[in-house]
Structure formats: C-alpha cells, structure tokens
Amino acid sequence: MNHLPSGKWMADTLKDNRWDVAIIGAGPTGLAAATELKKAGIKRVIVLDREFEPGGIPRHCGHPPFGIKEFSRVMTGPSYARRLVGSAENAGVNLAMKTTVTSLGAQGTLSIVSPEGLGEVKAKRVLLATGARETPRSVRMISGDRGLGICNTGTLQSMIYLNNLIPFHRPVVVGTEIVSFSALLTCKKAGIQPVAMLEEESRATVRWPIYHAVYIFGVPLFLGTRIINILGDKRVRAVRVSDKNGDKREIVCDGVVFTGQFTPDSSLVRMSHLDLDQKTERPLVDQYGRCSDPSYYAAGNLLNQPVEVAGKCWSKGCLTAQQIVKDLNEELLST
Amino acid sequence: MNAAHYNENSRPHDDRISTASLLAEGDIAIIGGGVVGCAVARRMTLEGASVVLIEKAADILDGASKGNSAILHTGFDAPVGTLEWECVQKGYEEYLEIRKSLNLPLLKSGALVAAWTEEEEERFTDIIKKGHENGVKDLLLLSRSEVLDLEPNLSENIRAAIAVPGEYVIDPWSAPLAYLLQALENGGQAFFNAGVRGGDFDGAYWLLNTPRGKVKARYVINCAGLYGDILDRDVLGATEFNIKPRKGQFVVFDKAAHKLVRSIILPVPTERTKGIVLFPTIFGNLMVGPTAEEQEARGDSSVAKEILSELHAQAVQKLPALTDIPVTATYAGIRPATERKEYRIIEDSARNWITLGGIRSTGLTAALGIARHVHSLLSNQDVEFKAIENPIVPHVPNLAEHLPRDYETPGYGEIICHCEMVTRREIHSALTAKVPAASLAGLKRRTRATMGRCQGFYCSARLAELTRGKFDEPLAVGEVDG
Structure with missing residues (x-):
C-alpha cells in the first residue's frame, strides 16, 4: 500500500485548520463517512489517524470475505482497505496519517500531535x-x-500480515467469536498450528463457523473450559485449564491468543467533556449518533455492541x- | 543464552568456564544490577574507585527492583535509630539533591496515612510520635472532614488521616538506570549475563567466576538481592540470613483514575509490612498494591486472579469512583525479605566482602544512602580513593506524564505505542543506549511501550519488527514462509 503524503504536505494541510468535518479514525467507518460527506458536497473533510497508513483493522485481516456489500466483490482485508482509501482519495478527502488526537475540546477543537509537532484542528463537526x-489478558485478570x-x-494478525513475523508455533486460542475464527485462519496462513480452542461457556459464541472451522483446521475445541493459570516465566510453556466438572489439566503450548471480548476504544471520550456510559464504555449518543456535545458524533465499532464486521461499520459510517x-445544513431538529 | 541462574536445586558449575580468561578487573566488584547495585556503582565510582558491576540477567532491574511501589519515603515510620532509617533519610536527601541534574522526575504527591477503623485511629499517636523521633516534623493530623476536603473522592468511611507532605512518587526504573549510567560515564564497567558461580580470595584480591570470564577485584559488594544468601553461601561458604521471598501483586488502573486522588493513600502499617497502598504513579496511572505473600520460589512473580480481584475490591472500597475505571495492567514483584525485619548489612572485613541483604520496599529510596554507607564501611577499613572532580552527569529520558515527553518535540519519527505515546525515537534510543534494553521487559521499563490500556494490542507487531535480533528472548519466534 502506498504511504500517503505526510511531512510538509500534512503540515500545510493542517495549518489551515478550519474544517467542516474532522473524522478520527481511518477504518471502514471513518473512510466511508468521509467519502459520503464529500459526495454530499461537504467541502472540507479531513480524516485523522495515528497509524502510518489508513484502512484500520482490515489492513491486517489477510483473508476474505470483505467488500460484498460495499463493492459487490469478495475481497481480502488489505485489498478492501486499499479500495476504501482509494474511494476516499478520489472523493477528495484529506487524510492525515501519523496524526494522533490527544484530546477532544469543546465545539470541535482537537489537540493533535504529528511528527511535525503539536497542533490543533478545528472542525464544525467531529x-x-x-x-x-480486544480485551487484553491483564483486564481478564488471568492468573x-x-x-x-x-x-x-489483532496483534497476531498485524505481526503476520504486516510484518511477516510469527509470535509462536503452537498456541491455545481462547474464545469462540467471529474474530476467533479469524485467528484460526490467520494461524493457518502462517503455518501455526493451534493446539486447542477454549470456550468458557457450554457452547460456542458463534456456532457457525466455529464448529466447522475446528473440524477443518483440526483444532480440538474444549467447551466449558477456562484457563486457570499460564505457565512460563520467559515465554509461555503451558496453560492449566479447568473444565466444567472442575477437573484440571495442563496443555503444553507456546502462546495464548485471547480473542474477542471487544471493548470500545473510547479513552479519548473518557478523558474529555463528553458523556460516557460507564458500564459499556461507549460515548452516550442520541438516535442520530450525536454526543452530549452536539458538535461531536460517534459511529461504527466505537458504538456497536457487539462489534460488527467491516461492511456494517461502512454502512453506519455512511448513515x-x-x-x-x-x-x-441545519435541517436536523434540535433535540 | 548462557545466563547463569542461581537456583537452589541446580547450581551450575563448569570447570571449562571457570578457567576462562579475565573479563574485567577493578577495585570493587558489585554483584547484582538492582537499584542497590546501581547506586553503589555510582557512589563508589564518584568516590574514585574503579568499579565492575556484574549481573546474571541480560539487563539491570531483573529481580526485586523490577516491581516496587515507586515511592520516595521520608522514613517517618521506619524503626527509630536503625541503619534502615539512616539510609532512607540519606537516600531521600540525595535523591532530591541530584534528581534535576540526572533528569529524574518527582511527583510531589504527599501521603495520607488513612485510618478506616477505630483501632487504626488509636494508633495515630504512636505513629506521630515515631515520625517526630525520626526527624519527620511536618506530620499533620487531619480530621475526617479535612481529609475529604483534600481528597474528596475517598470513601466517606474514612475516619481520619495523618498527612505526610514529604512522601513523593518517583520513576522506579529511570532512577537506577541513571545511577548506573553515571558510574559508566565516569569509568565504571558493567557486564550482563555474568552470574557469579564461585570465587577465590587470595588475601588481597578476589577472582570471581562468571560464564563470561573472571572478574578480579579487591573488594566485593554482594547486591544480589533475592539471591544474596545463596551467593554468600556459594562463595563465602556460609550465610547469616535466608531470603524468604515475599510476593507483592499490584493492579494498575487506567489513566482516567489519576485525577481521582492526589496523595499516596497509605494504610496504618503493621509490624510486618507497610500494607496495601493506593497511589498515583509517575506515569499518570493509579495503582493499588502490594500484597505480602510468603513463597518459596524466588523467581515466581506470577499473578493470581483471586488476589487481584481482592485488591481491586479494596481499592474500590477506599475510592468508590474506581468502580467505573478500567484496569490497565496487573503485575507482581518479589521482595527479598529475610527472617528478620531489618537490613542485613554484613561485613566480612577479613575477606574484603560486604553483603547488602534483606533490602525490601524502602530500597528504592534508601539505595543512595546504602551506597554512602558502603563507602563509609570501606573508609573505616582504611580503603582510600580519590573522589572524581567534576564527574560527568548523564541525562536519562523523561517518562513522567506531568513533564514534557518525547512526542512533544518534532522529529520523533512516529508514535509506536499509542496508549503511552512512545515514539520510534525513544525506542531507538533505548535499544542503542549505553545500557541498552536487552528484553521486552527492559524496553518497557525504559520507554513504557506496551504498558498502557491496550497492553500491546496495537504496537506489539511493530515492536517485534523494531527489536528483531536485539533480544535473547525475541517477540517473534520466526517468519512467515514465502
């Protein structure tokens, strides 16, 4: 994927910092929204993203199916990401990569930092x-x-699809969500053979395609089973698990993939003046997706519960x- | 790798190695690169000695020093008149004196010794008396309403508190790094993966055997922390104390919690431990811990779900707003407790050997004072060195949240760890520095990479790429074929 212009180009772009809409996040939601805004005639639209290239999560999902709804084709994640970026660029969206928003201020004033320095972006709407x-091991409080x-x-996929590196050879995969299926596909692609898939509940979270996948990939699925201890001071060497009868045993492995249990990336909201639903950690929004400060909107997997696939995020971005x-256009009734 | 590990069950002894050539020679060999070893290396270098620090791990701070509460203690509750108290006082003063020149941060948090029960409150008179005896005169008794004025987010169940304005929060990893760096910048040497496997004293010089060769020195300072007793037993043939490893688990809360409390919230201490503390970190988080769990294994810093949940619950009880704050990380450290409460500083003057043992939670503060104590012990033995004039003063990178960070200066390349705002420039410096990061843990301590909310979700892949070939235990174990 081509790296987008940064450096001087971006410094110049950001200098004139009065935007109609600034979008934080260049994933499917953000790119779809940006493209849609331009198509609707909004003049100055900028997408800010802290990564070095746009596309979001699909960049490192090297397998299909992506793009069925949006582009009427079956694509892999990376080609889908490139397509989204291409559409946004063709529509005249400004993309500022390596640009981190550090705080959300009142009335659409964003503090940003990029390799060129600290700055501010002002937009009528954000x-x-x-x-x-996904929820990391620490928050799951695994012993x-x-x-x-x-x-x-996500980490497994970035290592494999973006860096061609393998973090382990024989991991245990924890969880049975859609993303867990994606973890199995990623392992297969890299020649990694998971030794077990564990699910704490008595049935898989998504029964299709998990039951088929474990059969096809030859990964034994243990339901009603949870990790009670991870062993290996320098590197994982085994996990101790407990099954639904409380029987304990050890599975030898060299890694653990904690899949799913998605948590919204809402730390900017948490640290800001915007209202946050403390239980779900999502920004509080009205039926239009508007936050407690009406110059802010939220969309996509920041709001979705449970998280949705890229296509659904794309649709939400457009809406x-x-x-x-x-x-x-001041058509929205005040609420 | 050929790192030597002290282990009760298998003590490696390799004749081929022990006949190896001379690795280094100096006036003083310091065994152990924890905070105490680093501080002694600095002090003795500044006093004019040639110092060789040898560490069994690939990096400094691999033992007890990697997990502590990061508090600069006044010593208000130290046992009156003890060496520990003296070292804490001197260490405290010296830290404040040198920290600016070394670029070491200080969070002037102050502490509150909080009483939640009548019994705890009853002990306040003794605590204040002890504080005064220890020379900490600015202790202040606060009523319930005064405490809540100062810390409005604390639970209303608080009964009273003693304010200890001089207790501060520091960076527990940059400080020892700065100490060792200053030693090295001024002529000291440090060797890693060089665990001592025995040694001989010929009446004038020690020859210590390490897997990397022999180290020759007139004096040896045992700063081996969790393995200090084993080292004495192995080399001297006997030990005066036994390490009783004591685990402390911690829960780290999201940065959103930092604003909930200004002070370090100390419990009323017991005979055995300082107890579970709720404290802001220099990195902008809030932490609760440590537990005090006796265990056999010196290297087992695993965490336990039930204990972590209990710690979490205790924190929420004291600071109810924490209910809504996510957990960022959990970890554990091990303190080198012994069968007695006090420091076990033992001098074998016939054999030019000093053991610095049993140094627990106060070690971070006391290290600089302990180092001065070592110097005075040597001086008493008529060992004279000529102090260096105008020593080089290195700067360590700042990681404190309340001070300017690297990303605020343009030209950092890119931000690698988004949660902790760690730049590629910082990662590069840590990997190529005079004392480079030699493991992911070492890189974390030097930069904070992966220590934030996502715990490496976003940056581990980039880190695996940037650290390729740098670590004995790499993040990646192979490449994707084709």
Missing part, C-alpha cells in the same frame, strides 16, 4: 470512529506468569455522514 479492540507469547487476535450533512 466524527469519532476510533473502533474497538499466572507473564512471559512472551500472550496476545490478542452517520448523512446525518452530519443534514445537521450542517
């Missing part, structure tokens, strides 16, 4: 599209050693963009 991430080889699916267009 769309928060920061997505979600045991803290050696290398413990990660989430929210339409609301923002109406709002900017």
Whole structure:
C-alpha cells in the first residue's frame, strides 16, 4: 500500500485548520463517512489517524470475505482497505496519517500531535470512529506468569500480515467469536498450528463457523473450559485449564491468543467533556449518533455492541455522514 | 543464552568456564544490577574507585527492583535509630539533591496515612510520635472532614488521616538506570549475563567466576538481592540470613483514575509490612498494591486472579469512583525479605566482602544512602580513593506524564505505542543506549511501550519488527514462509 503524503504536505494541510468535518479514525467507518460527506458536497473533510497508513483493522485481516456489500466483490482485508482509501482519495478527502488526537475540546477543537509537532484542528463537526479492540489478558485478570507469547487476535494478525513475523508455533486460542475464527485462519496462513480452542461457556459464541472451522483446521475445541493459570516465566510453556466438572489439566503450548471480548476504544471520550456510559464504555449518543456535545458524533465499532464486521461499520459510517450533512445544513431538529 | 541462574536445586558449575580468561578487573566488584547495585556503582565510582558491576540477567532491574511501589519515603515510620532509617533519610536527601541534574522526575504527591477503623485511629499517636523521633516534623493530623476536603473522592468511611507532605512518587526504573549510567560515564564497567558461580580470595584480591570470564577485584559488594544468601553461601561458604521471598501483586488502573486522588493513600502499617497502598504513579496511572505473600520460589512473580480481584475490591472500597475505571495492567514483584525485619548489612572485613541483604520496599529510596554507607564501611577499613572532580552527569529520558515527553518535540519519527505515546525515537534510543534494553521487559521499563490500556494490542507487531535480533528472548519466534 502506498504511504500517503505526510511531512510538509500534512503540515500545510493542517495549518489551515478550519474544517467542516474532522473524522478520527481511518477504518471502514471513518473512510466511508468521509467519502459520503464529500459526495454530499461537504467541502472540507479531513480524516485523522495515528497509524502510518489508513484502512484500520482490515489492513491486517489477510483473508476474505470483505467488500460484498460495499463493492459487490469478495475481497481480502488489505485489498478492501486499499479500495476504501482509494474511494476516499478520489472523493477528495484529506487524510492525515501519523496524526494522533490527544484530546477532544469543546465545539470541535482537537489537540493533535504529528511528527511535525503539536497542533490543533478545528472542525464544525467531529466524527469519532476510533473502533474497538480486544480485551487484553491483564483486564481478564488471568492468573499466572507473564512471559512472551500472550496476545490478542489483532496483534497476531498485524505481526503476520504486516510484518511477516510469527509470535509462536503452537498456541491455545481462547474464545469462540467471529474474530476467533479469524485467528484460526490467520494461524493457518502462517503455518501455526493451534493446539486447542477454549470456550468458557457450554457452547460456542458463534456456532457457525466455529464448529466447522475446528473440524477443518483440526483444532480440538474444549467447551466449558477456562484457563486457570499460564505457565512460563520467559515465554509461555503451558496453560492449566479447568473444565466444567472442575477437573484440571495442563496443555503444553507456546502462546495464548485471547480473542474477542471487544471493548470500545473510547479513552479519548473518557478523558474529555463528553458523556460516557460507564458500564459499556461507549460515548452516550442520541438516535442520530450525536454526543452530549452536539458538535461531536460517534459511529461504527466505537458504538456497536457487539462489534460488527467491516461492511456494517461502512454502512453506519455512511448513515452517520448523512446525518452530519443534514445537521450542517441545519435541517436536523434540535433535540 | 548462557545466563547463569542461581537456583537452589541446580547450581551450575563448569570447570571449562571457570578457567576462562579475565573479563574485567577493578577495585570493587558489585554483584547484582538492582537499584542497590546501581547506586553503589555510582557512589563508589564518584568516590574514585574503579568499579565492575556484574549481573546474571541480560539487563539491570531483573529481580526485586523490577516491581516496587515507586515511592520516595521520608522514613517517618521506619524503626527509630536503625541503619534502615539512616539510609532512607540519606537516600531521600540525595535523591532530591541530584534528581534535576540526572533528569529524574518527582511527583510531589504527599501521603495520607488513612485510618478506616477505630483501632487504626488509636494508633495515630504512636505513629506521630515515631515520625517526630525520626526527624519527620511536618506530620499533620487531619480530621475526617479535612481529609475529604483534600481528597474528596475517598470513601466517606474514612475516619481520619495523618498527612505526610514529604512522601513523593518517583520513576522506579529511570532512577537506577541513571545511577548506573553515571558510574559508566565516569569509568565504571558493567557486564550482563555474568552470574557469579564461585570465587577465590587470595588475601588481597578476589577472582570471581562468571560464564563470561573472571572478574578480579579487591573488594566485593554482594547486591544480589533475592539471591544474596545463596551467593554468600556459594562463595563465602556460609550465610547469616535466608531470603524468604515475599510476593507483592499490584493492579494498575487506567489513566482516567489519576485525577481521582492526589496523595499516596497509605494504610496504618503493621509490624510486618507497610500494607496495601493506593497511589498515583509517575506515569499518570493509579495503582493499588502490594500484597505480602510468603513463597518459596524466588523467581515466581506470577499473578493470581483471586488476589487481584481482592485488591481491586479494596481499592474500590477506599475510592468508590474506581468502580467505573478500567484496569490497565496487573503485575507482581518479589521482595527479598529475610527472617528478620531489618537490613542485613554484613561485613566480612577479613575477606574484603560486604553483603547488602534483606533490602525490601524502602530500597528504592534508601539505595543512595546504602551506597554512602558502603563507602563509609570501606573508609573505616582504611580503603582510600580519590573522589572524581567534576564527574560527568548523564541525562536519562523523561517518562513522567506531568513533564514534557518525547512526542512533544518534532522529529520523533512516529508514535509506536499509542496508549503511552512512545515514539520510534525513544525506542531507538533505548535499544542503542549505553545500557541498552536487552528484553521486552527492559524496553518497557525504559520507554513504557506496551504498558498502557491496550497492553500491546496495537504496537506489539511493530515492536517485534523494531527489536528483531536485539533480544535473547525475541517477540517473534520466526517468519512467515514465502
């Protein structure tokens, strides 16, 4: 994927910092919304993203199916990401990569930092599209050693699809969500053979495709089974598990992939003046996706519960963009 | 790797290794690169000695020093008149004196000794008396309403508190790094993966055997922390104390919790331990811990779900707003407790050997004072060195949240760890520094990478790439074929 212009180009772009809409996050939601806004005639739209290239999570999901609804084709994640970026660029969206928003201020004033320095972006409307991430081991409070080889699916995928690196050879996969299936596909692609898939509940979270997948990939699925201890001071060497009868045993492995249990990436909201639902950790929004400060909107997996696949985020991005267009045109009734 | 590990069950002894060539020679060999070893290396270098620090791990701070509460103690509750109290006082003063020149941060948090029960409150008179005896004169008794004025988010069940304005929060990893760096910048040497496997004293010089060769020195300072007793037994043939490893687990809360409390919230201490503390960290988080769990294994710093949940519950009880704050991390450290409460500083003057044992939670503060004590012990033996004039003063990178960070200066390349705002420039410096990070843990301590909310979700892949070939235990174990 081409790296987008940064450096001087970006410094110049950001210098004129009065935007119609600033979007935080260049994943499917943010890119779809940006493209939609431009198509609807909104002049100055910028997408800010802290990563070095745009596309969000699909960049490192090297397998299909992506793009069925949006582009009427079956694509892999990376080609889907490239397509989204291409559409946004063709529509005239400004993309500022390596640009981290450090705080959300009143009335759409964002503090940012990029390799060129600290700055500020002002926009009439801001769309928060920061997505979600999986819950790490620490928050799950899993007992045991803290050696290398413990990660989430997202990390596994970035290592394999972006860096061609393998974090382990024979991991245990924890969880049976859609993303867990994605973890199995990723392992297969990299020649990693998971030794077991564990699910604490008595049935898989998504029965299709998990039951098929474990059969196809030859990964034994243990239901009603949870990790009670991770062993391996320097690097994982085994996990101790307990099954539904309370019987305990050890599974030899060299890694643990904690999949799913997505949590919204809402730390910017938490540290800001915007209202946050403390239980779900999502920003509080009205039926239009508008936050407690009406210059802010939120969409995509930052709000979705449970998280949705890229196509659904793309749709939400488009819908929210339409609301923002109406709002900017002062058509939206005050609530 | 050929790192030597002290282990009760298998003590490696390799004749081929012990006949190896001379690795280094100096006036003083310091065994152990924890905070105490680093501080002694600095002090003795500044006093003019040639110092060789040898560490069995690949990096400094691999034992007890990697997990502590990061508090700069006034010593208000130290046992009156003890060496520990003296070292804490001197260490405290010296830290404040040198910290700016070394670029070491200080969070002037102050502490509150909080009483939650009548019994605890009854002990306040004794605590204040002891504080005064220890020379900490600015203790202040606060009523319930005064406490809540100062810390409005504390639970209303608080009964009273003693304010200890001089207790501060520091960076527990940058400080020892700065100490060792200053030693090295001024002529000291440090060797890693060099665990001592025995040694001989010929009446004038020690020859210590390490897997990397022999180290020759006139004096040896045992700063081996959790393995101090084993080292004495192995090399001297006997030990005066036995390490009783004591685990302390911690829960780290999200940065959103930092604003909930300004002070370090100390419990009323017991005979055995300082107890469970709720404290802001220099990195902008809030932490609760440590527990005090006796265990056999010196290297077992695993965490336990039930204990972590209990710690979490205790924190929420004291600071109810924590209910809504996510947990960021959990970890555990091990303190080198012994069968007695006091420091076990033992001098074998016939054999030019000093053991610094049993140094627990006060070690971070006391290290600089302990180092001065070592110097005075040597001086008493008529060992004279000529102090260096105008020593080089290195700067360590700042990681404190309340001070300017690297990302605020342009040209950092890119931000690698987004949660902790760690730049590629910082990672690069840590990997190529004079004392480079030699493990992911070492890189974390030097930069904070992966220590934030997502615990490496976003940056581990980039880190695996940036650290390729740098660590004995790499993040990646192979490459994708084709």
